[in-house]
Amino acid sequence: xxxxxxxxxxxxxxxxxxxxxxxxxxxxxxxxxxxxxxxxxxxxxxxxxxxxxxxxxxxxxxxxxxxxxxxxxxxxxxxxxxxxxxxxxxxxxxxxxxxxxxxxxxxxxxxxxxxxxxxxxxxxxxxxxxxxxxxxxxxxxxxxxxxxxxxxxxxxxxxxxxxxxxxxxxxxxxxxxxxxxxxxxxxxxxxxxxxxxxxxxxxxxxxxxxxxxxxxxxxxxxxxxxxxxxxxxxxxxxxxxxxxxxxxxxxxxxxxxxxxxxxxxxxxxxxxxxxxxxxxxxxxxxxxxxxxxxxxxxxxxxxxxxxxxxxxxxxxxxxxxxxxxxxxxxxxxxxxxxxxxxxxxxxxxxxxxxxxxxxxxxxxxxxxxxxxxxxxxxxxxxxxxxxxxxxxxxxxxxxxxxxxxxxxxxxxxxxx
Numbered sequence: 001x002x003x004x005x006x007x008x009x010x011x012x013x014x015x016x017x018x019x020x021x022x023x024x025x026x027x028x029x030x031x032x033x034x035x036x037x038x039x040x041x042x043x044x045x046x047x048x049x050x051x052x053x054x055x056x057x058x059x060x061x062x063x064x065x066x067x068x069x070x071x072x073x074x075x076x077x078x079x080x081x082x083x084x085x086x087x088x089x090x091x092x093x094x095x096x097x098x099x100x101x102x103x104x105x106x107x108x109x110x111x112x113x114x115x116x117x118x119x120x121x122x123x124x125x126x127x128x129x130x131x132x133x134x135x136x137x138x139x140x141x142x143x144x145x146x147x148x149x150x151x152x153x154x155x156x157x158x159x160x161x162x163x164x165x166x167x168x169x170x171x172x173x174x175x176x177x178x179x180x181x182x183x184x185x186x187x188x189x190x191x192x193x194x195x196x197x198x199x200x201x202x203x204x205x206x207x208x209x210x211x212x213x214x215x216x217x218x219x220x221x222x223x224x225x226x227x228x229x230x231x232x233x234x235x236x237x238x239x240x241x242x243x244x245x246x247x248x249x250x251x252x253x254x255x256x257x258x259x260x261x262x263x264x265x266x267x268x269x270x271x272x273x274x275x276x277x278x279x280x281x282x283x284x285x286x287x288x289x290x291x292x293x294x295x296x297x298x299x300x301x302x303x304x305x306x307x308x309x310x311x312x313x314x315x316x317x318x319x320x321x322x323x324x325x326x327x328x329x330x331x332x333x334x335x336x337x338x339x340x341x342x343x344x345x346x347x348x349x350x351x352x353x354x355x356x357x358x359x360x361x362x363x364x365x366x367x368x369x370x371x372x373x374x375x376x377x378x379x380x381x382x383x384x385x386x387x388x389x390x391x392x393x394x395x396x397x398x399x400x401x402x403x404x405x406x407x408x409x410x411x412x413x414x415x416x
Contacts, residue, residue: 102242106138114140120215126208161185172197176217196220200236263319312341316349
């Protein structure tokens with residue numbers, strides 16, 4: 001009998017002997033108590049299982065949340081690292097359009113790549129003009145400076161990874177250096193555990209390599225290799241553009257020098273043809289010529305020291321071909337006077353050059369006509385003496401103040 005039913009019977013019925021007709025009723029009540037206990041036990045068990053299941057689910061959710069947070073952190077760090085990589089490539093591309101000096105471009109690039117990617121060593125090699133060596137042009141760190149000071153270079157052959165990449169155009173990758181693999185491209189970098197060498201390609205030609213070393217094994221995953229290859233392509237284009245710009249600037253400087261020399265010689269010839277008359281001056285009583293030596297063409301003529309003087313150079317292609325000299329009786333030169341004189345001198349240089357070119361063209365045309373006339377007259381005869389006489393006659397007409405002599409002597413001909 002259920003213990004709770006026993007207590008209740010003892011409480012309300014003094015005698016333990018119950019009538020026989022109550023037994024069925026008592027058994028039913030006892031069964032109800034037992035069923036209630038069983039139901040409660042089942043409910044408690046169900047609640048216990050449900051609670052444990054909820055605890056398990058909460059633990060799973062907590063673990064999942066931690067995993068997601070860790071994944072987000074990893075993805076965030078990866079995106080930040082990826083952003084840094086892309087920013088590095090963008091900075092190299094920006095430098096390609098702003099940096100004009102090749103050494104500055106290369107040095108800035110290796111430092112930028114090393115700092116942004118955290119590499120042990122970064123270097124740039126360029127093939128020499130004879131295509132025999134890969135010459136170290138820029139490098140980072142103490143070892144890099146030692147290599148640069150020693151004019152370090154690799155042969156362009158199969159004996160080293162740098163030479164192979166330039167020859168074949170295929171990237172070199174060593175993710176874990178041990179006794180079974182090839183060591184670093186240079187023994188001066190003993191801490192290298194992985195290395196990546198990428199070709200610097202312009203069209204179909206490899207002009208050099210970007211060499212990156214890391215102290216960590218497996219440091220160059222596909223994402224890093226992809227970004228570095230983009231950077232290497234941009235760098236190759238920048239190097240090519242910088243070289244072309246340098247060559248163009250050198251050519252322009254040479255042309256400027258040659259043009260300046262030509263301008264000086266041309267105007268020196270003008271002064272000589274003018275027989276010492278190199279200019280004119282006005283002193284209030286009419287225009288009069290100036291007669292000086294050719295060596296004094298760039299010096300201002302002597303002007304009375306009273307008042308204020310202004311000498312403005314007549315400049316043509318950075319060469320001074322003369323001076324515009326003003327003298328006023330005031331104590332100072334007005335700014336508008338100076339501006340006007342400078343403008344007049346600038347336009348005068350262009351006008352003088354145009355006049356000189358026209359005179360040269362006319363003189364050359366006259367010479368060509370003279371040569372054509374002499375040649376035509378000489379061809380009118382087939383006799384040697386007659387040809388010589390005609391030549392003497394025509395040349396003497398062209399050069400009236402010259403003594404002319406033509407002599408045929410086969411013995412004076414140079415040996416063949």
